[in-house]
Amino acid sequence: MYKVLVANRDEYDTKGIEWLLRSSMPSWQVETAEGETKMIEKLESFQPDLLILELDMIDESSYGSFIKTIQIIRPDLIALTMEATFSQAKRAIDLGVADLILKPISADTLLKSARRIHRLAQLNGRFSEQKPKMEAEEGCHYQDLFLESPASAKSFVTIGIKAENPSELPKLFSFLKGYSFQKAVRSFILSDMVFLVAEQTSFAWKEESIRFMRDWQETSTVQIAISIYTGQEGYSTIRSHYLANRKLMELTFYAGFNQVLEGNSLPKWLSIDPFLTPDEQSTWIDFLNQSDIEGIKDWFHQEFLILAEPYPDPGLIRIRLTSILAQIRRHMKTFRLSGEKIEKEYLRLFQTILYSPLIYRMIKEMIRFISFIFETIRSDKKLKLDLAERVLFFLETNYWDPTVSLEKAAEYADRNANYISSVLAKKCGKSFRELLNETRIRQSAKLLLESEMSIKEIASICGFSNQQYFNKVFSKLKGMPPNQFRKSMQKASV
Structure with a gap:
């Protein structure tokens, strides 16, 4: 009998998956476990052929014992996650999951995945209704x-x-x-x-x-x-x-x-920073804003397709590509790109980055998807931003430049600077400078929380040429200087 263990923090989701599998595949033996401790205990006692688990259930403190358990029992894995982020992708890759499914869970998607894994296990001889004994002829087993x-x-x-x-x-x-x-x-x-x-x-x-x-x-x-x-x-x-x-x-x-x-020796991977640098982020913002598909092709070629040994760790390459995908996602949100077709294409690309065995195929699919995004924006008049939104988009993508000015925004929007000022005052109730400072402080606050960079470095990265002025603007908008803000947020998270 094919044994399936469902491990999920949400009782409603757990019972729903259990009912779905029991009703659709009555010959399967389905058990559930709520919570990490019960899951590991159930893994050892039940020894499932397939484990369906929520990725966030695995706490860092017990990650090692979980890995050892699944290495011994060797179930196939289907992982569930709320978000398609690079951290979840890396975790799924490390665990060697057969499939990664985003919540909310589609019953059809989950069933298709489970049936496919079951069928492959049967074909590979890993499972049958009567579990076969390992070959016992002389030699290795x-x-x-x-x-x-x-x-x-x-x-x-x-x-x-x-x-x-x-x-x-x-x-x-x-x-x-x-x-x-x-x-x-x-x-x-x-x-x-x-x-x-x-x-x-x-x-x-x-x-x-x-x-x-x-x-x-x-x-x-x-x-x-x-x-x-x-x-x-x-x-x-x-x-x-x-x-x-x-x-x-x-x-x-x-x-x-x-x-x-x-x-007779093994490849040694080159360690790389899987995240885009600030300069690379700026380059990608320009690529996307200008719909520069040829520039993107050249960048991909230089970055990924002319590599020589020692090669970068493939897992880090996958994370780096999800970091680029995050930039593309932000561009999509700016132009309010949504709908079943585009979301399906986005998730298909995400799955390709996670599981494709070939780097050139990943790059090919990314270029195809970006071209699709550019063509959608060009062809759909409903995606055109109004003047105020275009200026706000300009601020979001150029706040890091210390030379940003109302005149440059006017040139970008192809409008008169005085006219832009009046539009922003009417629609946003604020001046161009106020909106620019708010954008820069919002980005700097994020860096204060998520990085260990010095305040001077953060001020510079966020477009402030003078640290004293940065401290003054930050204190005005956040009610405290940046060093105090960082300390208070660190204490709150402990």
Whole structure:
């Protein structure tokens, strides 16, 4: 029987998901757990095949014990979250979830996801109505891939075969089972790759792998990548070889499929800042304001498509792309872009950033979506901002520039400066300078709370050329100087 555990903080959501699964899939055994402690206890006692959990349930203090538990039990994961933010995306990536679903939950979306995971588990041999026993022939076994065992006295080589589309793995495994390798291999099918173990000899495994790939391509259009790991000191167990092959396979994120990756050492990722710098934010604001799709293409090419080893950590690249997506989201809100179609496209792009195995495909989809946004704005007259809104948009996107002035806003809006002043006074009840200072102070207050930058740095970043003037304006609008504001907010959050 297929076992599902639903773990959610909201009792209403928990009962709703439980009822949905029980009524739609009566052959499944569905249990629930409310709260983090009960979830971990239930994981250990119930040992589900599928865990549906709310990401925010996992507290940082018990994150380690949760990770250890799921590594032992190895359920498939569906994560639920309220917001499509980079932090939630990073968390989902780290957990290795099969799907990330945004709340409020669509019953159809959840059922489709659960059924797809169940079907893939059956095809991969991870689950059946009668749970199969692991093969017990002499040599290594499935459990050796996931549990540390004594180092092998024999030397061996391991090979990973990964399909670009994981749903094709059963077909790939079937092809492999009937394939005539020149040397004996022991094969295992997993959720993300087929794993082979063979005795290490002077045999040319790379040439053999290339032959296998060529023969596979004659029967299928699905692209594959093959990793060959010969091992090094400290990597003499089946599990360590399995983890090493997974690490080698991560290079396909940059290099693509249809190739053989061979090595006895593992790739080392370059650490990068996943967030846009203030200068990069400014560049992106200009790109979006000017609908500069060619500039965006050039930026993506320079930033992501001409990389060389050591490559940046793929997880950090995904976060960096969600940071860019946040800039796009703000641009969409400025022009009040909404509706089922555009939201569907936005969420599809978000899912692509989370799960696509290839960086070039992510970039291609981002360029396609941005072009779609630009075309929507150009073609829909209802999205045109009135004069006051255009000036406010100008302030929101240029407050950081110390030379911002009413004259520059007038040039941007293509109107007379005196006319703009009268429009702002009538619609907003404030002058251009008052609105500019409010925008700058609002942004500086956010930086005081969320960063460790000095007050001088924050003043400069927010467009104030003089720190004393910044302190004066901040005190007037917030009722206290910036250093006192930061201290009071830090105390309030403790």
